[in-house]
Amino acid sequence: MRAVVAVLLLVTAVHAGLWALLEEKQQAPDFSGLLQSVSYDPHEGTGAPDASTVASPERIRADMRTLSRLTRAIRLYSSTGGMEIVPPLAAEAGLKVTLGVWIDKDPDRNEREIQAAINLARRNSNVIGIVVGNETILTATQKVDELIEKIKRVKKSVNVPVTTGDVWNTWRDNPELAANVDFIAAHVLPYWEFFTDEQAVDQAVDRYRLLKDQFRGKRIMIAEFGWPSQGYSRSEGGRGPAVPGPFRQAKVIRNFLAQAASIGMEYNIVEAIDQPWKYFEGGVGPYWGVLNASREAKFAWTGPIVNPDYWKLATTALLVGVLLSLPIVRLRQPTVLQAMVLAITAHGVGAWVSNVFAYWNVHYFVWGSTFALSLGLTLLVPLILIAMARIEEIAAIAFGHEPRRLLTRDKVAQERAAAPEGYCPKVSIHVPAYFEPVEMMKQTLDALARLDYPNYEVVCIINNTPDPAFWQPIQDHCRMLGERFKFINAEKVKGFKAGALRIAMERTAVDAEIIGIIDADYVVTPDWLSDLVPAFADPTVGLVQAPQEHRDEHLSLMHYIMNGEYAGFFDIGMVQRNEENAIIVHGTMCLIRRAAMDMAGGWSSDTICEDTDLGLAIQELGWQTHYTATRYGSGLLPDTYEAFKKQRHRWAYGGFQIVKKHWQRFLPGRSRLTSDQKREFSLGWLNWLGAESLGVVVAILNLIWVPIVAFAGIAIPDKILTIPIIAAFVVSLAHFLILYRLRVAVRPWQMLGAMVAAMSVQWTVSRAVAQGLITEHLAFARTSKGGLSRMSIEFQAFWEAVIGALLLIGATILITTNHLAITELYIFAAVLILESLPFLSAVAIALLEMSRINSFEFWRYTTVRTAELIGLRPVWVPELAGPGMQPAPLSAAATKVAEKV
Structure with a gap:
């Protein structure tokens, strides 16, 4: 036991050391002054003008006090719908204001915006400029000449500089627009142009100089520059990836400020505060603020760039890892390697839990995303428990002690010798x-x-x-x-x-x-x-x-792999359950x-x-x-694949009936079951009924999510949702292959066939569980054996084929529409492909049953023909053979080929 405790302490220490070693720290120029300007939008829930969703005066006044410690000025994007109160409240905090005039295709609304901005500029001395329209040329909302007319009208009515805000290339390509504004307000957002965070500042400075050279003597302002702290990465045409992130945001903005100060660049940072409602801009929309939605700084402006919550997350990971490691102490004489594998697994889960907290802490959720993420995490918890149970079984069999309670031939002989004389x-x-x-x-x-x-x-x-x-x-x-x-x-x-x-x-x-x-x-x-x-x-x-055991695996290739699949249960699961006196009868x-x-x-x-x-x-x-x-x-x-599935359906449905009948006897004091027995039965039901049902539910939910991900730009959090699904699949695959090699006396090809057979009944088991939820009793279905039944003319994997095809189509859609080479989408597509394998396994066996290759005679004939073609056996031509002549036997080399087949 001391050795086990030492292992647990060692793994915990290594885990803590990894957190210390992997802590990210980045250097960037310090910034200790006030920003020139930041974009500010007080809308809550939507940014549509006149939507009456502007925050209360109290909230705006508090924002102004907060921003006055960060910046000298703010830029607005609209002047109606409640925005009229912002300039006077900004004046109270000593902030200058650049007004915005929101221009769209509604002439009446545009007129109200223009008039409101003119009035605000006249009444508020802290207004230092007006921006008529925001990227209206880029979005083709207005033609250049139409926008110029609006700008001229505003210029005649106010005594502050007037311009429009648009991307840098709009200014470059429309010099007549530049000629009619008081200054150029250029948007340079390297993220949207597929520049990396390392290139972002250089790109902004380059565009600034380009405009300075083209419009000499004209005042140039970078009216929008920023970098998102969360969201998708973007790549295109060999450029990028443009990767969001809190460290990248801090480094980009601090480097930009240093460059701006060195060359005397005017700028406005996008944006002051995160806007959680901006999901229409994709996964990055809500995350452009230098303050989060709680009005807290996302990063420090001086010193190394670090995650302020890093050691809170590390502590969470370590505590969860230690708690999940405690059951190891209760194992009966675990070996050092066994304890180490289990402890590493526990701390791995702790790291995942920490990532969940980190994601939840820095992301914003509307009702739909909250529901989706909560559902996903709820389904992942049993999936992770199943993966942990499988790793525990791998550790027990690969690194633990030999079975102690198993009735081997030697132990049977001991039992016979120990029985009373004449015991019969x-x-x-x-x-x-x-x-x-x-x-x-x-x-x-x-x-x-x-x-x-x-x-x-x-x-x-x-x-x-x-x-x-x-x-x-x-x-x-x-x-x-x-x-x-x-x-x-x-x-x-x-x-x-x-x-x-x-x-x-x-x-x-x-x-x-x-x-x-x-x-x-x-x-x-x-x-x-x-x-x-x-x-x-x-x-x-x-x-x-x-x-x-079965004596007819030689009937067909399908029967051969079926028998291999059955053997795994009896040589792996039952042997291990027997150690805890918890076998399944x-x-x-x-x-x-x-x-x-x-x-x-x-x-x-x-x-x-x-x-x-x-x-x-x-x-x-x-x-x-x-x-x-x-x-x-x-x-x-079973005679047929249909019979095989019916038998598995009966077992699963009956198993679920047993769960409903016996669960109360697992409560304390309700039976004489030990805690180890209860654990074995509970994990066994979860590992079988739960894993198969979860697999189907998760696959269907992911299918529903495909169009949202592909066409709405909603991010799938890979570290907490998709990567764990891939990891669970890898664990299941390793569990099958390792334990079969260690415990089941089958050949490699039969083992792989058994794996396909095991996966092929996922839909069958999940259907049985679903029926168990809504019905009390189904009729007993006899398993056809002995050749009385024949193969059905119906295709036995129709629904599996439909779901498997839809999953592959979904993966194809994600890949082919991923023009921005978003890593998370590729990972999600990989998940869909993995989820399709159980369904496609059923299709493969159903097709095998109907095919010539299901016959061993086909393979024997193929072996002989192959041996003839490559010269390992003379070609046998019956028409040329004399009376009584027989084909030559296979050579030794050909015989080896046949045995392998």
Whole structure:
């Protein structure tokens, strides 16, 4: 334990050291005076003139007092709609005012603006200029000659300089405009022109000098210059990227002020205060102010540029990391590497939480963005918990101790040796069946007859199968096998499989102490009972579960990858859950103490996963359970992909029913479950039902968000939303690949196929969970096995194909419309592509099932033909072969090729 504590302290110290090492500090020229001018807009909610959304006089008066400590003058953009009160309030604070005349295509409103500005200039001595129109030529709101006429009219009516405000190239290209104004008010905004923050000041000075050279003797003012503190980056034609950011804003503005002072440049900074309502300018619109919306300085004007909240965020990250690391101390003898991986993960999550706080603290949210971000974070929390649980499992298996409770062959031998002499309790084996293939069931019964155990019976119950062709041969076969075998043909049984098993219990021998359950397709090995029954010599043991296995993976490539997918559950998840006495009972190959079953209430029909339901009920009563990864029998795989999905739907729907039925027993004092058992079951449900459902919900929400991101310029916060989704996907991928390589005895190609099969049921599981939310009970759906069912003519992945295609289309739209090379959009597109993979996996398997390549015969033929083409085998031409001649066998090299395929 000391070593573990030392690891936790070391990781915490390294995390703190990284924060210290990565603290950003930038140097820029100090500025200690007052700014010449800043743009000021007191509108709240919209900037439309006459919108009556101007702030109250009290707010404006407070703003003027605040700005008087920052600047000598302010620039306004309108003179109506409540703006009339700003000049006199500015005068109270000793501020000069450059009035604005808002010009648009409404002649009446333009007239009101002009007259209001004239009146304000006449009445307020602190007015030092009037700007008629703001970028009206750039936006084609007015023609040059029309604007000149308005400027001339205002000039005749006031005694202050009059101009218009427009981008620098408008002035360059329209010298007649410059000839009719008192001074040139040029807008130079390097961000919008794709210049980097390093180039921004040089670009502004260059444009200033360009205008000075072109209009010699004319007064030149840079009437708008600034840099946003948040928003998208912009690139185009090899220029840029123009990246917003608080450090960049501070550095750009301080450098600009130093340059302006050195060359005597007049300027106005955009803008005084952030305007949260300016989302119509895209993600950067609200973030041009040198003060935030709370009227606090965003950066220091002297000294190094630093984040004033940096160490608050660091402390948050460290505290969250430490809190999430505490459960490591409760683990049973964790290794140093195991503890280190878990501690690093905990502190990584702490860093993410810190980024969430940082983002929330410096961004503004309207109702819609608040809802979207809150929903996104709400969905990310369980996603991150799932990722943490998967990392914990990776650490336990890759770096932890070998399983201690697993019933290995050696431990089974120890159990047999430790059992009392002559311990041989009677076992009643129940085999429920419903319209099962006759020959398949005969194989099952014959295998039971060969069991190497002296004291057992077999109860074969066929329910709701009126066709004698399915039950008569089985009845005859049971008679032939002897008195151990009891046959029941039960019609009109209610309660599905659980109802049949209840009837089997009624016919069970009174002296049977252990109940064995197998499916009708399972061929057991002779040593099943002799190996596992001795575990019941411990009176606290209520249940022993063996894994499922399948003997028909050779039928097709689809069956091959299906079997690989099933194996992962039995060789990874069940082994780990067994360490905490928290296995999931899956019915077949299961041995249950009869007393434990009776205490738990027997088979229940209120879920369609009666086996898992009963197993959990037994564990809630405090019984011990054991698991072995040794295969003691093999069954058949689902006949078709449709059957595979139906089976998974039943498991997921039944699992959700169990959650609804048992959640109250996870409350303190409501059952004998330990905290570790509760944790395993809760994380297991979250990891399976939650992860699949979340994947679908997040994918659909992201699809809805695509047009907003692509066409409305609303930023997706990559560090707190999209990158965590990518990280969770990477963790899931690593979890699958690493644990399969360590625990599951499958070949690499089968492992990759199993991964595709596992992803392909995401939509199926999410549908089951959704149905579980709105319905109480669905009918039990039998899984077709043994070749009785044939492939449906319907495409089995229609909705998966639709959603997968929409996700790819959404990613394509984001990429093709990303003319500004915005990094966040590329990341979001990558998320959509990753989210499409589970849906496309379903499409791939559905297409595989219908294709020739699903047949192993196709691959064998392809291997032979390849060997012939590359000279590893002579070409076999039947027409030229003599009587009795056979094709030459594959060479050693060709044989190796075939084995790899």
